[in-house]
Every structure is written in structure tokens, then in C-alpha cells.
Amino acid sequence: MEDINSFKREMAACFQMSVLGALSYYLDIEVRLGKEELMLGQSAYASKLLEQSGMDECKPCMTSMEERLKLTKASTVAKVDATLYRSIIGHLRYLVHTRPDTAFAVGYARRFMEDPREDH
Template structure:
């Protein structure tokens, strides 16, 4: 099992704020003053061997685009990767991610023969819900069956993929 931790540090000096997001050996540094950001990066560079990759464009599967209206986050590439890995890139899209009035909690049937595939897919869907909040309920429901997925649970997860196929590049304004 791999443990992944994201740490976030925030500091406020008067009217100036500085935010640092740390994931393993990657950092995102943001703040209200470019001078403070530059000074902080110089400090970090004096302590550690660092490479400044410039403006944030892609981080942990999230694409970042800027406009005068703000930042836009998208996991289009990640969604397409999930579809490809599941062999569903050519599937027919559907309008809803889960059947209404589903009875997944009541399923007593044949266990899915590859529970690790189910767990991996649901884990990837959890991460995709970062920019796709409309998937939260469906992914939460699927996650309840990680210990003993049945065939209908796998079919429900595939249905979520068919929904994603219909709009892989949905964008979140932040």
C-alpha cells in the first residue's frame, strides 16, 4: 500500500500571503506578492537543489489554465487515461453516472473475479472527483464495496466510465 500525503503551509504577513503545497518532491508556491514568492524560492534554492518549472500548468493529473476570470482546473487527460486503462475509450456515452434508485447495497451474488481491478478503478475515480464533484455520490457509493465487490458493483463502475466518456474534459473554475 502506498501512502500519499499532501501538506499545505500558509503564512500571512500583514497584507501578504504565501501558500505552499508539498507533494513528495513537488511544490506549488502561490501568494499575493511576486516579490515574496521570489524571495521564498531563492531561500529554498539555497537550502535544497531545486528546479523552478515556471507557471503551474499540470500537477498530479490536474491541468491548470489561466484567464482574466481566474484559474480553470481540468482532468481531461487523466479521465481519458482512466478510460483507456479500463478499455472503455471507445464506449458509448450515457447521460447519468448511476441508475436512479439503485440497489447496490442489497446485492448478494457472484463476487467480481478481479477485486484489485475494481479497487484500482474506484481509486482513480475518487481522484477524478477532485474536479468532478457531480461524481462524488456515485464514487462514494462504489467505494463502499471495495472489500467484496460483486459483478453488479463492477457494472455500476463501468457505467460511471460511460458517463465520463460523454464529457471527459469538464472544467472546474476556481
């Protein structure tokens, strides 16, 4: 505790600050402190993203991407709103901070940011 208090004093000498208690939420990341663990999550952020992308009624699944999915840029299906697609990909990239298991799927979908289609 003495090290923590010393750190707080040093920070207060350099910066204007106040101690508000235990951290519970920071930059859309939920922080939960257990007896022996620190858990980070973004369930509220993920729910908001699902709602914004019109997928809030979709059923959850165990994998973030269909196995052996082959996407190609040479597609004949209609283009989607590129701005919305880029926005969703950006939000998903932020979600990867607490869900590293989605990193491959997000990176794969990111490859199509220049020319998004409805169904690759």
C-alpha cells in the same frame, strides 16, 4: 511580484530547486491559468482510466450515477476481478479532486470493494 521573488529566494536557500516557468501539469492534474481564474482538470487521466477499464467506447452522460439506484451486497450475479475493481475505485477517488460532482457515486461504488459483482 516582489513577494513572489522573495518567496522563490527563500525556497532556493532551503531546497535545491529550479524555476521551470508556469505550472501546466502536476500529478496528473492539468493546470490552466486564465486572466481571472485558475482551472484544474484531469481529462487525460480520465481518458486513460476509461481505456484501462474497457469503457473508452462508452457514450458520455450528464450524471455520474443512475438516479435512485439501489445496490445490495446480497447479489446472485458472478463476481468480477476484485483487484481490477479496487484499482478502478482508487483511480476514481483521485479523479474526485477535480470532479467533486462524482464524489457520491464513487463513494457509493466503494462500498462494494470487498465483494464486487458484475451487476449489483
